[in-house]
Amino acid sequence: MKSLIPCALLVLSQAALADDSTALYLRAQTESVETALGSATHSFGMGELRWQRDMLRGVFTARHDTRDGDLLRVNELSLERPLGGGFATVGKKVMSWDVGYAFRPLDVVQQEDRRALNPVTLEGVPMVAWEAFDDSRAITVVWTNPGHGKRDQPKGDGALAVRLYRQQGSTDQYAVLRASQRNGVEGGVSFSHVASDEMEVHGSVLLQQRHDEWVISRTAPPRWQRFDGGGKALAGFTWTTESKFAVLGEAWVDRTAARGRQRNALLRAAQTSGDLEVAADVLWQVRQGANGGSRIASVGAAWNASPWLVSASLRHYSGAASYVARNVMVANVQYAF
Structure with a gap:
């Protein structure tokens, strides 16, 4: 297993200098949710267009939803230009940070839900950013949601953030600093x-x-209710064999989550064979008091033989989490042009 960061930096530099490209993805997904009150089914069809022209990059989605109707969205639209030994970015862009898999304490920009079943395309954050890097170090300075203060959701807040990265031997190291009206x-x-x-x-x-x-x-x-102090922490490991069997274990604390969802432990196992991956995981949420905690178990399979992607997942909730949902089933098929 090798460090992924130098590869990511190479991808970033290549993306900034990439040739013109266009890709179209068509996706159909259905979701069934079972609660104490009964079951409901929700389906949608979505088209996703990704294109790059010189240093202008865009990601657009069009969605027809049986529950929410039609939706057109600009997920990303950004311009990158060389500046001061690095690259400046202006526009709307997805920028995910940190090293965790199920949870990322230092993901202060994107703040995405990494436990979603078959998640749809991420929506970026409006920003002005500057990035520079060499073979072992990188710096990112980003001003998110310029002109905004505190909004309804933390992701919409105006903020200034800095991330430093250093590779030292077989270890990747990060440091993040962020200032916002909310936190x-x-x-x-x-x-x-x-x-x-x-x-x-x-x-x-x-x-x-x-x-x-x-x-x-x-x-x-x-x-949202304000408290003084606070923090988030994560510890985890990955173990992967030559036969492509992988185990992930993580435990974390998130003081911003609702009570009963702040302390978590996850164990996941996956086996990849050719184009097929089968995976299962269990998330424990520790909760004190008479209601006890929660256990959320998931199983899924994905077949990815370009240009096709077909996947299906089932998630079962027990304990306190079952008050909201008991079972969620998701299936989707995607074709890329």
């Missing part, structure tokens, strides 16, 4: 260490001047 000053560090060809370990910690916690009440609508 004040946040700072954190993370690492990913390749211990052998099979084993990798990683961890992250983020400390916050203050934080908003997602509060769910039976007597009031869900809302």
